[in-house]
Amino acid sequence: MARPVWTGVLTFGLVTVPVALYTATEDHSVRFHQLQRDTSDRVRNKRVNERTGEEVPYEEIVKGYEMAEGEYVVIEPEELEQISPGRSKTIDISGFVDLDQVDPIFFDRTYYLGPRGPEYAKIYALLAKSLARSNRAGLAMFAMRGKEYLTAVRADRGLLELHTMHFAADVRDPEREVDALPGEDVKLSAQELETAEQLIGTLEVDWNPDDYHDTCAEQVRKLVEDKAAGREIVRSEGPPAEATNVVDLMDVLRRSLETAEGGKTKTEPATAGERQRARKPDRTPKAAAGTKTTSTKPTEAPTPAKKRVTAKNEDLDQLTKAELYQRAAELDVPHRSTMNRDQLQEAVQKGGRKRLRAAS
Structure with missing residues (x-):
C-alpha cells in the first residue's frame, strides 16, 4: 500500500472525518542523463557565481527579488519560513459549488482522499454519496509543503478526490493570448x-482511458x-x-x-x-495468359480465389x-x-x- 503524503481531518459544518491524502497520478516519462559526447561521463549542474566563476555552497545561497536592474531585495530562508502557511491539519470546506459551473481549466493536480480507518467509513461514505448525488464539490483552502492551495473535494465511484486548483489570476485571458479567434462575422x-x-455523432465513442496510451x-x-x-x-x-x-x-x-x-x-x-x-485508378484487368483481345471494353474476368491480405x-x-x-x-x-x-x-x-x- 502507498504511504499517504498528508494526514489530517476533513470538516464540513460540524461534521469531521479523519482522512489521509494519496498521490493519484504518476509520471512515466522516459528519463535521460546528460553525458559528454563520445564518453560515459555524466554532466552535472553546479551553482556558480556568475562574476567569479567559482562554485557557491548551498548554505551561502539566499533569495533575491530584483526591484530594478542589478538592484535586489535579499530575503533570508528564515524570513520566508516565518510567513510560510505551514502544514494544514484540517481541510475545512467553506462552501459547495455545482461542478458544472467550474471550468476544467482551473483543475491542476489530483489526490485521493481516503478514511484513516474503518471506524470512519460511514461518515466518509455519507459525504461521498451526498456529493455525487448533488454533483457538487466542496471548496477549501489548504496548505501543504509550504504552499497554500485552493482545492475542490469531489466524489467519484464512492471515492473522495481532492483537486488542487489554479487561482483566477493564474488563468490567462484567451482573448489576449490567442490570435485569429473567430468572431461574430464568421457565418456558418x-x-x-x-x-x-x-x-461528430458518427465518430462518438465511449470513454475508456485504457484505449489511450x-x-x-x-x-x-x-x-x-x-x-x-x-x-x-x-x-x-x-x-x-x-x-x-x-x-x-x-x-x-x-x-x-x-x-x-x-x-x-x-x-x-x-x-x-x-x-x-x-494513386492512379485501377486499370482494366489484363486478359488471361495466352489470349489476346483488341476490345476497348473491359472483359469480364473470372472471379479469382480470395487472396489473403497481410x-x-x-x-x-x-x-x-x-x-x-x-x-x-x-x-x-x-x-x-x-x-x-x-x-x-x-x-x-x-x-x-x-x-x-x-x-x-
Missing part, C-alpha cells in the same frame, strides 16, 4: 453545422532498445497535414461522413496536395493518410480520427493481421 450555414454534428514514450523506449541492440533505425514520415480549403468545406464534411460511416465509394482527395499524391502484401508506406484512414475505416479501427499517419499505418497493419488470424 445550417447544412454545414448539421453535417459536422452528424460526423503515450505512444511517444513507447517510441522513445523502442528507439533506445533498437540502438542498444544495434538495429537499424527506420523512420517512416507521412506527408505534412494540409488545412482544409474553406471553399471545399461542405464537400470535405460530406466525404468525411461517408468515410466514418464505412462508405465504399471512392471519392476525390480532399486537398490539392492529396490529389497530386493520390501487411506484407501491401506497401503501406506508399499510401496517403486519407487512404490509410479509408483502410482503417474498413477494418473498423477505433479512434482512427485522432491518429496521425504513422499511427494509422500501424493500426492498419495490426488490423490486417487480426483479420488474417480470424480467417485462418
Whole structure:
C-alpha cells in the first residue's frame, strides 16, 4: 500500500472525518542523463557565481527579488519560513459549488482522499454519496509543503478526490493570448453545422482511458532498445497535414461522413496536395495468359480465389493518410480520427493481421 503524503481531518459544518491524502497520478516519462559526447561521463549542474566563476555552497545561497536592474531585495530562508502557511491539519470546506459551473481549466493536480480507518467509513461514505448525488464539490483552502492551495473535494465511484486548483489570476485571458479567434462575422450555414454534428455523432465513442496510451514514450523506449541492440533505425514520415480549403468545406464534411460511416465509394482527395499524391485508378484487368483481345471494353474476368491480405502484401508506406484512414475505416479501427499517419499505418497493419488470424 502507498504511504499517504498528508494526514489530517476533513470538516464540513460540524461534521469531521479523519482522512489521509494519496498521490493519484504518476509520471512515466522516459528519463535521460546528460553525458559528454563520445564518453560515459555524466554532466552535472553546479551553482556558480556568475562574476567569479567559482562554485557557491548551498548554505551561502539566499533569495533575491530584483526591484530594478542589478538592484535586489535579499530575503533570508528564515524570513520566508516565518510567513510560510505551514502544514494544514484540517481541510475545512467553506462552501459547495455545482461542478458544472467550474471550468476544467482551473483543475491542476489530483489526490485521493481516503478514511484513516474503518471506524470512519460511514461518515466518509455519507459525504461521498451526498456529493455525487448533488454533483457538487466542496471548496477549501489548504496548505501543504509550504504552499497554500485552493482545492475542490469531489466524489467519484464512492471515492473522495481532492483537486488542487489554479487561482483566477493564474488563468490567462484567451482573448489576449490567442490570435485569429473567430468572431461574430464568421457565418456558418445550417447544412454545414448539421453535417459536422452528424460526423461528430458518427465518430462518438465511449470513454475508456485504457484505449489511450503515450505512444511517444513507447517510441522513445523502442528507439533506445533498437540502438542498444544495434538495429537499424527506420523512420517512416507521412506527408505534412494540409488545412482544409474553406471553399471545399461542405464537400470535405460530406466525404468525411461517408468515410466514418464505412462508405465504399471512392471519392476525390480532399486537398490539392492529396490529389497530386493520390494513386492512379485501377486499370482494366489484363486478359488471361495466352489470349489476346483488341476490345476497348473491359472483359469480364473470372472471379479469382480470395487472396489473403497481410501487411506484407501491401506497401503501406506508399499510401496517403486519407487512404490509410479509408483502410482503417474498413477494418473498423477505433479512434482512427485522432491518429496521425504513422499511427494509422500501424493500426492498419495490426488490423490486417487480426483479420488474417480470424480467417485462418
